[in-house]
Amino acid sequence: MEALCNRHGLFRLKEELVRVPFVVKGRLVLPPEVSPESVREAFSRAGEYATLVKMENVQVLREPVIQRSSMKYTGEYIYQVMPAPGAYELIEPETATLADGLYRLGVDDILDYIESIVSTLLENYSLAMRVLELLRRTSEFPEAFLDDWINSTASSLNRETARQMIDSELSFMGKPGSQYLEGWVEVPGGAKSGWLRQKAVEIFGRNENMPEVKRPYVRAMPTRQLHITAGNAPEVPLVSALRAVLTKSAAVIKMPYGATLSGAFFAMAAVAAAPDHPITRHLSMVYWQGGDEAIEAELLMSGAFDRLVVWGGHEAIASMQSRTHFARAVYLNPRYGVSFIGNEAFSASLEEVAMRASLDVMIHNQKACSSSLVHYVEGSAGQAVRYAGMLQEALYRWDEEIPNFLNPLKKAQLKRMRRGRYIGAEWLVNTREGEFSSGVVVIQDEFDILDHPMCRLVVVKPVDRLEGALKKLNQFVSTAGVYPEERRLELRDRMLSRGVSSVLSLGHCENLYSGMPHDGMLVLGHLVDWKNS
Amino acid sequence: MQRQENIYRQLIKETRVWARGRQKGPGRASGLRHEAILNNHAYYMDNVPCYRKLALEEGLSKEVDLSTIKSSLMLEAGVFKSYDQKWLDNGDYTRMTQWLSDIYHRRIHVDMAGVAAIDEWIDRLDKNGIYVVYSSGTSGNFSFVPRQKKNRALSRTVNIAGLSPQLASRIGSGFAGALLRMSAAFVPPEGVMKFATRKGLGGYDGCFLTFRGGRMGNQSLIEELAPMFSQHYFLYTMDITGSALRSLRRGAKNEVERQLVEDLKREVLERKEENYRCIIENMQASTDAGKKVFVFGAPYQFKELCEILESMNRCLDLKEGSLGLFGGGWKSFAGEAIEREVLVENISLKLGLSPEMILEGYSMTEINVLTLRCSRGRFHIPPSIEPVLLDEELNVKDGLEGEGTFGFLDALAVDYPGFIITGDHVKMVEGECGCSLSGPAVIQVGRKAGVELKGCGGIMGSMGV
Numbered sequence: 001m002e003a004l005c006n007r008h009g010l011f012r013l014k015e016e017l018v019r020v021p022f023v024v025k026g027r028l029v030l031p032p033e034v035s036p037e038s039v040r041e042a043f044s045r046a047g048e049y050a051t052l053v054k055m056e057n058v059q060v061l062r063e064p065v066i067q068r069s070s071m072k073y074t075g076e077y078i079y080q081v082m083p084a085p086g087a088y089e090l091i092e093p094e095t096a097t098l099a100d101g102l103y104r105l106g107v108d109d110i111l112d113y114i115e116s117i118v119s120t121l122l123e124n125y126s127l128a129m130r131v132l133e134l135l136r137r138t139s140e141f142p143e144a145f146l147d148d149w150i151n152s153t154a155s156s157l158n159r160e161t162a163r164q165m166i167d168s169e170l171s172f173m174g175k176p177g178s179q180y181l182e183g184w185v186e187v188p189g190g191a192k193s194g195w196l197r198q199k200a201v202e203i204f205g206r207n208e209n210m211p212e213v214k215r216p217y218v219r220a221m222p223t224r225q226l227h228i229t230a231g232n233a234p235e236v237p238l239v240s241a242l243r244a245v246l247t248k249s250a251a252v253i254k255m256p257y258g259a260t261l262s263g264a265f266f267a268m269a270a271v272a273a274a275p276d277h278p279i280t281r282h283l284s285m286v287y288w289q290g291g292d293e294a295i296e297a298e299l300l301m302s303g304a305f306d307r308l309v310v311w312g313g314h315e316a317i318a319s320m321q322s323r324t325h326f327a328r329a330v331y332l333n334p335r336y337g338v339s340f341i342g343n344e345a346f347s348a349s350l351e352e353v354a355m356r357a358s359l360d361v362m363i364h365n366q367k368a369c370s371s372s373l374v375h376y377v378e379g380s381a382g383q384a385v386r387y388a389g390m391l392q393e394a395l396y397r398w399d400e401e402i403p404n405f406l407n408p409l410k411k412a413q414l415k416r417m418r419r420g421r422y423i424g425a426e427w428l429v430n431t432r433e434g435e436f437s438s439g440v441v442v443i444q445d446e447f448d449i450l451d452h453p454m455c456r457l458v459v460v461k462p463v464d465r466l467e468g469a470l471k472k473l474n475q476f477v478s479t480a481g482v483y484p485e486e487r488r489l490e491l492r493d494r495m496l497s498r499g500v501s502s503v504l505s506l507g508h509c510e511n512l513y514s515g516m517p518h519d520g521m522l523v524l525g526h527l528v529d530w531k532n533s
Numbered sequence: 534m535q536r537q538e539n540i541y542r543q544l545i546k547e548t549r550v551w552a553r554g555r556q557k558g559p560g561r562a563s564g565l566r567h568e569a570i571l572n573n574h575a576y577y578m579d580n581v582p583c584y585r586k587l588a589l590e591e592g593l594s595k596e597v598d599l600s601t602i603k604s605s606l607m608l609e610a611g612v613f614k615s616y617d618q619k620w621l622d623n624g625d626y627t628r629m630t631q632w633l634s635d636i637y638h639r640r641i642h643v644d645m646a647g648v649a650a651i652d653e654w655i656d657r658l659d660k661n662g663i664y665v666v667y668s669s670g671t672s673g674n675f676s677f678v679p680r681q682k683k684n685r686a687l688s689r690t691v692n693i694a695g696l697s698p699q700l701a702s703r704i705g706s707g708f709a710g711a712l713l714r715m716s717a718a719f720v721p722p723e724g725v726m727k728f729a730t731r732k733g734l735g736g737y738d739g740c741f742l743t744f745r746g747g748r749m750g751n752q753s754l755i756e757e758l759a760p761m762f763s764q765h766y767f768l769y770t771m772d773i774t775g776s777a778l779r780s781l782r783r784g785a786k787n788e789v790e791r792q793l794v795e796d797l798k799r800e801v802l803e804r805k806e807e808n809y810r811c812i813i814e815n816m817q818a819s820t821d822a823g824k825k826v827f828v829f830g831a832p833y834q835f836k837e838l839c840e841i842l843e844s845m846n847r848c849l850d851l852k853e854g855s856l857g858l859f860g861g862g863w864k865s866f867a868g869e870a871i872e873r874e875v876l877v878e879n880i881s882l883k884l885g886l887s888p889e890m891i892l893e894g895y896s897m898t899e900i901n902v903l904t905l906r907c908s909r910g911r912f913h914i915p916p917s918i919e920p921v922l923l924d925e926e927l928n929v930k931d932g933l934e935g936e937g938t939f940g941f942l943d944a945l946a947v948d949y950p951g952f953i954i955t956g957d958h959v960k961m962v963e964g965e966c967g968c969s970l971s972g973p974a975v976i977q978v979g980r981k982a983g984v985e986l987k988g989c990g991g992i993m994g995s996m997g998v
Contacts, residue, residue, distance in 0.1 A: 048936065049925070408925035412938075415927045419954070420611025423583050424635070427590075445617035448674075 001120060001272035002127045004028075011131050011265065013078065016040075018134060020082045020260055023267035024089050026281035031081045032058050039079050051257065052289050059084045059287070061260060063138035070433070071142075071405040078138050080260055082287055087298035090284050091305075092224050092250045102278040103222045105248045107166060107178040111159045113279050114245065117266075118157055120273035131265045140258065141234065144402045145365055149234055157242070161514040166246055168515025169524035170220050177524070180220035181248065184533055187216040220528035222249040223306035226299055228290070228320065229263075230311035230332075231256030232367045237263040240309060241285065247527045249307075250282035252299070260287050290316060300324050307527055314450070330526045332519055335369040335478035335501075336449060337509055340466050341387060342487040343378040353483055354390035356507030357458075360481040361391075362398055363510045366454050369519075370479040370502070370509050373452050374459045376469035381444060384462035385426060388440040391458055392428040395438035399430055399456070404437045406455050411436065413453040421451065449476070466491060475499030478519060481506040537576075537947075540569045541687060544944060545694050547916050552698040554969030562916035567599055569944035570919060570952075574602055577950050580638040583612060584950040599942075603921050603929045607940055607952045610899055612636060613676035621675075621779065622786065626654045637663070637679045638948050650789075651675070651775030655748055666748050667775060668898040673782025675775065678898050681948045688901035688945050695915040699905050699970075703856070703890060736854075738819040739765035740812060742830025742838060747773035755829065762827065766815045768808050768834065769800050809841040816849055816884075825855040828884065832859050832871050839879040850885035857886050860894035860903075895978060899953050901945040904975070909967045911974035917944045920973050922961055927954060933963045933973040 005011050008030050010019050015036040022029045039060050042053040053060050061080040064073045092098060121128060128150065135146055163178060170177025172185075179185045193213045201210060225247075227240040237255045241263075244251030255263035267285035274280050288295045290312075298304065300323050308329040310320045317331055339360055345353040360372040375391070377384045406414075414436055418427060422443055429439035438456035447459050463469045466487060473480070473495055480495055482488035483506035492503045501520045502509070515522075547562035575595040577584040584606070588594070591605045616632040619625075626645040634641045643661045648654050655665050664682050667675045680688075739762030741755050759765045777793035785791040800808070819826050828851075830838070835857065842848065857880055877891050893906040904912040914920050921940035922930045930937050939959040943951035960977035 412925060412927040416609040416611060416954070419587060419607065420609030421615045423587060423608070423612050423615050445615075446619060 001124045001268060004272065005127060005268070010268075011127065011134060011261070013134060013137075016077060017079050017081050018261075020080045020264045021268060022083050022085060022264065022284070022286045023271055023280075024085050024284045024286065025092075026271065026275065026277075026283060028268065028271050029083045029085060031083045032056075034058055034060070034081055036079075039081070043077075043079075054084060057084055058082065059289075061257065061287070063258075065137050066140070066405060068136060068143055071403045073408075078134070082260070082264075084288075085284075085286055087295045090252045090286065090299065092282060095224070098222070098224070098250055098282065102248055102250060102282050105278060107163070107182050110166075110181075110246060110248055110279070111162055113274055113277055114157065114162050114242075115159055116273040117269050118154065120269045121154065121266075124269070124272075128265070131261055135234070135261055139234070140405050140407055141365055141367075142402045142405060146234070153235060153238065156514075162242075162246060164514040165524065166515075169522040170247075170528065171522075172218065172220075172530075177220065180218060180530075181528070184217040184219045187218055191216040217533040219531050219533070220247070220525075221531045222247050223527060223529055224304075225249045225251040225307045225309060225527060226305040227251060227253045227309040228312065228316070229254060229256050229259070229309075230313070230316070231258035232369075233364045234259045234262045236311055237285070238266050240311070241266060241283070243309075243523060243527055244283070245279055247524055248279060249527065252284040252286065252305075254290075255285060255287045256290075257287075263287075291319060296323070300327070302326065306529065309527070330521070330523060332369075333476070335476050335519065336374075336452070336454075337363070337368075337370045337372040337479040337481070338473070338477055339372045339375040339506060340469065340480055340482040340487070340491065340495075341375055341377045341506070342466055342482070342484055343383075344484045344487070345377075345387065346379060346383055348484070350387060350390050351393075353506070354387065354394045356483065357391060357481065358394035358398060359507040360479075360509040361395065361456065361458055362402075365402075365404070366456050371454065372458070372479075372481060372509065373449065373454065374447065374461060374472075376461050376463050376466060376472065378463055378466045381442070381462050384442050384460050385428075388426070388428050388442050388458075388460045391460070392430060392438075392440045395440070395456060395458070396430045399432060399437040403432065404456050406436060406453075410453045410455040413451070414455070414457065417441075417451060417453070422447075467494075470494055470498060473498040473500050478502065479504065479509045481509045537569060537572050540565050540572070541945070544569065544917050545691055548691055548694040549698070551916050551970070551972070552695045554698075554971075560916075563919075566916060566919055566944045570599065570602065570942045571597075573944065573947060573951065574606065576638070576947065581950050582635045583615070584608070599919075600929070602942065602952055603940075607921065607942075607954050608950050609954045610676065610897075610956060612950070613678050613899060614674050616677075618674060618783075621651065622783075624649050626657075629654060630658075633658075633663075633665070633677060633679055636949050639681075651779065652748075655775065666898050668749060669778055669782070673779055675779065676898060679949055684945070684947050691901065691915070691917050691945060692903055695902065695917075696905060699907070700856075703892075736825055737762050737827050738815075738824045740816055740819075740826050740828045741765065742768045742812070742828065742834035744769045744771060744773035748775065749773055749778065758829070764819070764824070766812060768812050768830070771796070771800055773797070805837070806841060809838055810845070813838070813842065813845070813847070813849065816851065820849065820852055823852065825852045827855070828857045830859055832873075832876055835859050835880055836871055836876060839876075839883045842883040848883050848885065855884070855886055855890065857884065857891040858894055858905075859892075860896065895975060897955060897957075899943075899951075899955070900941060901943055901951075907966060907968040907970060907974075911962065911966050911968070911970075911976050912978075913966065913968075913970040913974045914941075914972060916972070918942070919944070920961070920975075921954075922959075923954060933961050936960045936977075939975065939978075 010021055017036055017039065019031050034055060042055055043050055043062055046053050051062050059082050062077050065076040065078055067074045132146060132150055136143060139146055166178045166181055167176035170180050172180055173188055175185060191213060197211065225244050227244065229237040229240045237253055237259050241253050263285050270280050270283060306328065308324055308327045310317055310329060311332040313334050317333055337360060339357050341353060357375060363371040377387050422441060426442040427439060430437045440458045440460055442460045444462065447461065477500045479502040480500050481504055482491065485505055488503060488505060495503045544562065544565050547560065547565060551562065574597060578588055578595050588606060593601065593605060613636065616629060620628045626648040630641050630643060630645055641663065643657060645657060648657055658665050662682055664680045664685055665677050667677050669675050739759055741759065743755060745767045774793060776790060777797045780790040780794050781797060785794050816826050877888055880886060880891050881888050889908060894903050895912045896903040902915050902918055904914060906912050919942040920933060922933050922937040923940050924930050924937055927938060938954060939957040940954045958979045959975045961973060961975055963973045965971045966974065
């Protein structure tokens with residue numbers, strides 16, 4: 001893999017350019033050669049806010065370089081030079097070929113495949129470090145999160161966890177999911193004869209040609225999947241790709257801005273590990289700019305895919321929904337986390353409660369759907385400010401250990417909030433070199449969650465009773481961390497009934513396990529077609 | 534305040550000089566404007582609580598320079614909706630009034646007993662000398678901008694000083710043209726205003742593609758403009774109320790609100806075609822009577838007018854000298870973007886107006902001036918406004934060339950903090966223009982990503998079409 005990269009000059013920074021390959025149906029697609037001058041000139045024509053330019057057969061993404069010591073932009077850019085495949089190259093029109101090949105794979109074939117990719121990744125550790133180094137230059141995630149991401153991906157992706165996902169998420173009638181993915185499984189209990197058969201006996205009389213009640217069988221049939229992924233966490237495209245692999249499905253994964261390097265690296269590992277494997281031959285990992293009608297119009301045409309998986313913000317989801325009226329889709333909507341702090345916190349160690357709450361804030365640097373953005377604090381306005389002070393202190397300690405990065409849009413949003421709609425609120429802000437690094441804002445009036453910048457800012461809202469805050473919960477809240485435990489158990493079902501997916505102990509919201517429900521769904525179960533025979 | 538009033542008088546004169554294309558370079562106006570802005574800063578510090586809070590948090594006193602105001606004391610337009618929505622939901626207008634006091638230069642002590650709706654609240658404030666205009670975005674959260682009546686007249690005067698020379702060059706002959714030329718050259722704008730209001734713009738009928746009355750954005754401007762025409766007519770013969778608009782977006786909470794929404798929908802959706810046909814006949818009648826027509830509306834309303842004319846297979850041939858003026862967002866009713874060139878071409882074809890008689894205005898509720906797009910495609914910013922171009926972080930950019938978020942320091946804003954960061958992403962240029970005006974100008978306007986659509990186009994687009 002490393003030799004291949006070196007031969008084609010991939011994932012290597014040269015005169016501000018990085019050549020990034022795509023995988024299209026298992027074929028490694030290399031970007032054409034372009035000169036740094038032509039790229040810079042194209043961006044200068046496109047304007048200062050452009051992040052992408054299209055040139056002949058090539059698309060170039062521009063990402064600003066971040067200096068890790070200061071966590072500020074250096075003023076330089078890295079240009080990712082990528083191929084520009086057409087939509088027609090991505091679609092799988094021949095379902096019969098899939099049925100005779102990819103769909104016939106056994107579960108062990110899938111697990112072997114995953115193992116071979118993980119081995120390839122580990123064998124190419126220095127290359128992985130090279131990609132990580134490139135990510136470090138432009139990723140908005142603090143370094144510690146990136147390091148953890150590499151380690152946790154390697155350790156959590158293995159044969160056992162993969163099987164657990166399949167067995168859990170495709171489980172049916174008490175049988176593990178791997179059986180249904182492997183092939184036809186007899187339904188326990190059998191089927192009942194229908195009314196028509198009984199009537200037919202009355203009309204035609206019983207004879208040997210009368211259809212007998214057959215044993216029913218069910219299988220989880222793979223599908224053709226289009227995954228539109230989001231960039232709020234670098235592993236999102238990998239999680240989506242993994243789901244496609246685990247359902248042995250033909251898939252196109254659209255990588256998001258900000259996670260093209262990690263996605264392309266994974267795709268290349270698949271090609272290097274098992275170039276002729278049916279899964280690789282039906283896997284595409286590519287990038288195009290979201291909303292590009294030239295490509296999306298064809299991909300979203302009825303019949304091009306069996307499943308659409310969309311991760312993203314409100315606009316991305318709404319746009320997809322408006323263009324795919326009858327598609328079978330899994331929408332992983334924008335959601336957020338909250339914390340419920342019972343008044344008991346004020347008779348316990350408030351500092352400890354704030355520390356626990358800060359863990360839930362820091363999940364993916366407050367960018368994941370489970371990251372806590374709003375804390376409902378049971379108590380007076382004064383108590384809420386006291387809690388906010390403690391939380392500010394806890395966040396300060398995180399800032400010291402893991403310096404935060406805020407892109408210009410986040411800084412602007414904070415400014416808009418402080419000098420605009422939330423000017424009357426109480427702001428407790430930690431700064432680094434005079435700039436925001438984290439903070440807590442106590443807002444007594446209405447808060448619009450769409451205003452939240454998701455950059456280590458916690459909105460604290462005092463409430464008379466936690467029960468009163470239940471009405472603030474809805475389907476857009478993914479996770480709630482509650483303190484103390486007795487109140488969690490007391491409120492849990494009422495919180496869940498309002499649309500929340502997980503109600504966990506305060507400080508435990510980052511905990512995951514294989515096969516866990518995601519956004520109220522066992523996602524693999526939605527990605528396969530449940531077939532009867 | 535005596536000095537400030539004197540500055541304003543001089544700024545008005547300078548605006549007139551600038552509007553006639555006689556001012557090259559910054560001239561006296563920038564010095565006057567800067568002095569007025571610094572005076573306003575000190576005044577806000579004493580009198581506007583929300584501004585004082587920000588200044589104190591920033592560790593600033595009355596003694597600051599202009600660049601400090603730009604970097605640290607510009608408020609974001611959301612400050613005009615920094616109230617709790619539940620106060621409106623619950624009809625707590627005493628609390629709303631307290632909030633309004635926070636963004637106003639006087640404490641408001643008005644008894645709100647018996648006030649049950651936004652429009653009643655606005656009327657009650659109006660009776661006490663506070664003129665409140667609101668604008669609404671797609672969220673249905675209203676921005677309220679309070680002005681003292683006296684200062685409203687000041688902004689009207691500056692607008693006449695700035696706009697009349699630009700309009701005179703297009704209108705040409707007739708009473709209205711003469712009036713505007715007079716204003717541009719000799720008569721003080723205050724006098725022109727009185728004269729025009731008394732005598733009317735003879736020869737013109739006013740056609741307003743909007744509601745008869747209301748306090749939403751453009752609507753308040755229409756209330757002032759309409760009486761100046763010997764005859765005027767509206768697309769919708771009802772008033773647009775704040776309660777109806779808010780209920781439309783946020784849901785009606787009682788029978789009265791449900792009825793308001795129903796009435797509004799009936800007028801705007803069910804009777805849409807009938808209303809347009811009626812106003813088309815009015816325009817035809819004006820033309821038959823030898824009158825010119827001044828047509829005013831949002832881009833999507835002009836678009837609808839053209840579509841209905843098309844469906845009728847009909848073109849109007851408005852009398853030479855007729856004018857079209859649109860502004861208020863480039864979104865159509867259903868939220869689709871409208872291309873300017875296509876729209877102008879359509880209006881020209883369907884109403885018989887030459888393209889130079891189709892004007893476009895750019896303004897917002899929080900600013901005291903209306904700018905017109907000149908023949909070279911620029912919205913020239915008059916001398917009473919200090920424009921500020923901000924980068925992605927909302928830091929002040931050097932110079933006024935290029936793209937960024939539009940901000941301004943409005944020297945005329947006395948009653949409320951007039952140092953504002955808007956949600957508009959603009960492209961700006963500076964220098965002399967082929968149209969004879971000079972100075973900074975906006976050449977392109979769009980909304981910042983993630984900032985809600987504002988204005989008539991945004992809110993009306995929510996009406997279920």
